[in-house]
Amino acid sequence: MSLELTAPTPDAPEVAEDGVWLADIETGETYAPFDEIRYTGEDGNLLEVRYADPPTFEDFQGQGRGVWRYRAALPFEEGVSLPEGDTPLHEAPRLREEIGVETLRVKHEGMNPTGSFKDRGMTVGVRVAKELGVDRLACASTGNTSAALAAYGARGGMETLVLLPSGKVAAGKIAQAALHDARILEVDGNFDACLDIVQDLAKLGEVYLLNSLNPFRLEGQKTIGLEILEEFRDDYGRFPDRIVLPVGNAGNTSALYKAFRELVQSGALDPSEVPMLTGVQAEGAAPMVEAIENGWEDTKRWDHVETRATAIRIGNPVNAPKALPGIRQTGGTAVAVSDDAITEAQRDLAREGIGVEPASAASVAGLKKLRDKGVVDADEDVVCLTTGHLLKDPDAAFEAGGKPEPVANDTQAVLDLIGAN
Numbered sequence: 001m002s003l004e005l006t007a008p009t010p011d012a013p014e015v016a017e018d019g020v021w022l023a024d025i026e027t028g029e030t031y032a033p034f035d036e037i038r039y040t041g042e043d044g045n046l047l048e049v050r051y052a053d054p055p056t057f058e059d060f061q062g063q064g065r066g067v068w069r070y071r072a073a074l075p076f077e078e079g080v081s082l083p084e085g086d087t088p089l090h091e092a093p094r095l096r097e098e099i100g101v102e103t104l105r106v107k108h109e110g111m112n113p114t115g116s117f118k119d120r121g122m123t124v125g126v127r128v129a130k131e132l133g134v135d136r137l138a139c140a141s142t143g144n145t146s147a148a149l150a151a152y153g154a155r156g157g158m159e160t161l162v163l164l165p166s167g168k169v170a171a172g173k174i175a176q177a178a179l180h181d182a183r184i185l186e187v188d189g190n191f192d193a194c195l196d197i198v199q200d201l202a203k204l205g206e207v208y209l210l211n212s213l214n215p216f217r218l219e220g221q222k223t224i225g226l227e228i229l230e231e232f233r234d235d236y237g238r239f240p241d242r243i244v245l246p247v248g249n250a251g252n253t254s255a256l257y258k259a260f261r262e263l264v265q266s267g268a269l270d271p272s273e274v275p276m277l278t279g280v281q282a283e284g285a286a287p288m289v290e291a292i293e294n295g296w297e298d299t300k301r302w303d304h305v306e307t308r309a310t311a312i313r314i315g316n317p318v319n320a321p322k323a324l325p326g327i328r329q330t331g332g333t334a335v336a337v338s339d340d341a342i343t344e345a346q347r348d349l350a351r352e353g354i355g356v357e358p359a360s361a362a363s364v365a366g367l368k369k370l371r372d373k374g375v376v377d378a379d380e381d382v383v384c385l386t387t388g389h390l391l392k393d394p395d396a397a398f399e400a401g402g403k404p405e406p407v408a409n410d411t412q413a414v415l416d417l418i419g420a421n
Ligand SMILES: Cc1ncc(COP(=O)(O)O)c(C=O)c1O
Pocket: 116, 142, 143, 144, 145, 212, 246, 247, 248, 249, 250, 251, 252, 253, 311, 312, 357, 359, 360, 387, 388
């Protein structure tokens, strides 16, 4: 495995506070983490949080369950919590058999408090917002970020503003944002346009931005990777070969890569044990897949994106400069899947009792496709990440599932209908 897996270096610069600082991923320029609000480096490059003392597995022992178990890998000891994390790593025996891999486990992030992995990022992000003394939080969202921001903002007693692409957000997610009392603005444009506007508002100092462009969000999301490694090792005595995950803004891909790099850096994980990060996009919104297929070039923004998996209907993955090296350095890949394949995978998971929204099922659809193509081998141990709960998108669930049948208010009519003798 490449040396890049061992970066970043642990030498704390003068600007560090309690061994934590921000670094520009391109230039290496360092910044104090909490002196001022900063989302990017001077040239608009992405920032990442760095630590003088990267974590080992021993640091997590006896620290409880959930995101804050991993406080040794986070910038604070505790956050604004509901609490989050500690999600199930389901077995899926029929699906494993059908796909044909050695091991298949499904990490169901839909079991977080607001029904998606976004809660892991928000518990840290809203804690940082409190440290910075801001009072209005904002995000652009395909839905789940807005639900999580609204809930965590409410928990923290802060005002929240969410910008959503009009007509393209699943009902469950808007309902959550509304009830948790976010101010909801529906923009006549796609997610990428919403993010452009929220970034403008953040630059003007009107809001504190809590999209995954904010490097602190990704710190919380690292804990998905840490939980997977710990749980898989406890069950099998080894780490998974591959983690397959849906990709929208590529925040999780970046966060998992960072979690693994930090463990490699502390000596807790051997580079050869790092799982291959494998991203899945919908065919109608696949700029990362395109970039990889074109020889690992930079991603190009897709202005027109469309997919039933609205959570990943994103044409300009802002975290691509972090995620592409992650996929490449771990020996992974990315693949695009059709909407029909996503719906089929949603049904496959449902047959195992695992209820997910369409974007989540993309991971399983991607694994199937890569196994069919021979990219994934039969002897691999695989974890698929499912990112959001079935109830997030009830319309998609109705479309994918069986239809209710009307029947008279009469036992015999029911017996006749079910074909009983
Ligand atoms: C359910 C679901 N899956 C996947 C994603 C994409 O995640 P990421 O932006 O980390 O690639 C999102 C986020 O928008 C989501 O809501």
